[in-house]
Amino acid sequence: MTAIGADLRRGPFGEGERIQLTDPKGRLHTITLGAGKQFHTHRGYLAHDDLIGAPDGSTVKNTAGVEYLALRPLLSDYVMSMPRGAAVVYPKDAGQIVTMADVFPGAVVVEAGVGSGALSMSLLRAVGEEGRVHSFERRADFADIAMANARAFFGLDHPAWSVTIGDLVEELPEVVEPGTVDRVVLDMLAPWECLDVVADALAPGGVLICYVATATQLSKVAEAMRDKGAFTEPNAWESLVRGWHLEGLAVRPQHRMHGHTGFLITTRRLAPGVTPPLRKRRPGGGYDVEVDEVEAWSPEALGERIPSEKRVRRVRKTVTAGRVTTTVTESSPS
Structure with missing residues (x-):
């Protein structure tokens, strides 16, 4: 039996596939192949049929004689x-999540929220057809875009994936039985609000990993994990990726890099009735400033676009109708 999406990763290019063209300056152009169509730039065009x-x-x-390299x-x-x-x-963060949360083939994973589906696809690849990814998203339009993106990549609706529209706190107990989830990934504004239902859903030893954008969110969720008393001491980090310019003797770091995108924080579910060992040193108190919670943890207040x-x-109309337009991205200048 062929694994989901494997047939789209092998063999000659086919009509309807998205491929990546690299021009002589290293600029990337992603196009969807169509019979009789053409890819135009200010320096000529090439036929998709080629x-x-x-x-x-x-x-x-x-x-115009400009040569492009074509790759999936x-x-x-x-x-x-x-x-x-x-x-x-x-x-860089999706790879860390899959590895540091130890997402394994056959695992039952809960994800909230879905966004545009980037992390969902990495999770689905990790759990395989025998696993399960239960994704929760409050916005139906975001969910539609995510499912269309995943469908285009895998070639079909992945059988291990289910997407529920609604709030995780309300919907999770209706979708999974207590103690049956291996891993939980939270990518949301206020993950500390979900710790009760997450603790109920996780199996003993299960991993909770949260992706947050700011240090204030990181501090608040860490203190909430400790206060809950059902989790191990949390660990937090961020990853920074810097490419290198490689040309003859000019081998040096690139001027631009993927810097801070978010923090990751992990903890594990203790067995029911077990309390975490007493910490030898307690850090300073958390944030006790009286603020409007709704306003304080809004996307705008945290600087999100x-x-x-x-x-x-x-975008929703385009992807759900299967009419993906050409997207052009550029490699980082060196």
């Missing part, structure tokens, strides 16, 4: 160029 049926890793010249995008390439409503979890409703509607 690529349909060609093997992965081919080169093709446009009408890796998952890390795909999530950075796919249509998006909400911001995506960067590959909020997509306009018009843009989300346009």
Whole structure:
């Protein structure tokens, strides 16, 4: 039996596939192949028919003689160029989540929220067809975009994935039995509000990992984990990725890098009735300032970029109808 999506990763290019073109300056262009279509730039155009049926890793010249390298995008390439409503979890963080949360084949994973589906696809690859990913998203439009992106990548609706529209606190007890979830991934504004239902759902030893954008969120969720008394001492970190320029003797770090995108914090579920060992040193108290919680933890207050409703509607309409337009991204300048 062929694994889900494996047939789309092998063989010659086919009509309807998304491929990645790299020009002589290293600029990336992601296109969806269609019979009779053309890819235009200010320096000529090339026919999609010249690529349909060609093997992965081919080169093709446009009408002006400019040569492009054609490759199938890796998952890390795909999530950075796919249509998006909400911001995506960067590959550097998705890789950390899958590894540090020990997401294994056959695992039962709960994810909230879905965003544009970038992390969901990494989780689905990790659990395989025998596992299960239960995703929860408050916004139906974001969920539609995420499911369309995953469908385009895997070639079908992944059988291990279910998406529930609604609030995690209200919906999770209706979807899973207590103590049956292996891993929980929370990518939301206020993950501390979900710790009660997460603790009930996690099996003893199960991992909870949260992705938060700011140090204030990180501090608050860490203190909430400790106060809950059902989890081990949390660990937190961030990852920074800097590429290197490689050209002859000019081997040096690139001027631009993927810096701070978010913090990751992990903890594990203790067995029922077990209390965590007493810590030898207690840190300073958490945030006790009286603030309007609704206002304090809004996306705007935390500095997040909020997509306009018009843009989300346009992306949702495009991806659900299968009309993905050409997306152009550029490699980091060195």
